[in-house]
Amino acid sequence: MAENKTKPTGADVTAFLDAVEHPTRRADGHALRALFERISGEPATLWGPSIIGFGSRHYRYDSGHEGDMPRIAFSPRKANLVFYLHYYDGYADDLARLGKHKAGKGCLYVTKLADVDGAVLEAMVRKAWESDGEACA
Template identity: 80%
Template sequence: MAENKTKPTGADVTAWLDALDHPTRRADGHALRALFERISGEPAYMWGPSIIGFGTTHYRTDGGREGDMPRIAFSPRKANLVLYLSHYDGYDVDLARLGKHKTSKACLYVTKLADVDLGVLETLVRKSWECGGDACA
């Protein structure tokens, strides 16, 4: 079975965020890092070349693939801030109150933090952290 490509790299998170070209993405990245660190109590680690993760959790898919991943994470990409959060009971209700965003099966996409309610975002991150990296109800 193929090995998971996304692993902690040991790269400097602050330097990586400081090197982001877009000033809003850079500022939002630092703000998300502070939020995630405060909620998790964990330091930020680079996972792969562009994901900033906090804590770890072990996963196993129905197909038998398994590995480790960040318990919560985000990535300030060129087009969006991508947040990797667990689904929990009430996730959809909280998303409805968040503000401008998009979702996929595993990701929450926000163009900029100014577009969302930061209190609701904090709730999403906190509840996701409490789930431990798995979808929980």
């Protein structure tokens, strides 16, 4: 069975965020770090080369594949901010009120924080942190 490549690295999260090329995405990354730390009460940890995660949870699929992943996370990618959140009741309702975004197979994509309702995003992150639901994969 393949080993999960996305693991905590111990790399400096502040240095990673400071190195984000796009100035808006860099500023949004710092703002999201503060939001996620406030909600989770956990310090930011770099998982793999580019995912900023908070807390961790163990998962096991029916196939037998298992591993650890952040409970909630985001990544300031080149094209978008990517959110890795747990599913919870009301997810679709929150997305309808969020603002400009794209929802992929299991992740949420936002170009910049100014495009979305901050209160709705904060509520989504809080619900995801408190949820025991299945994680986005």
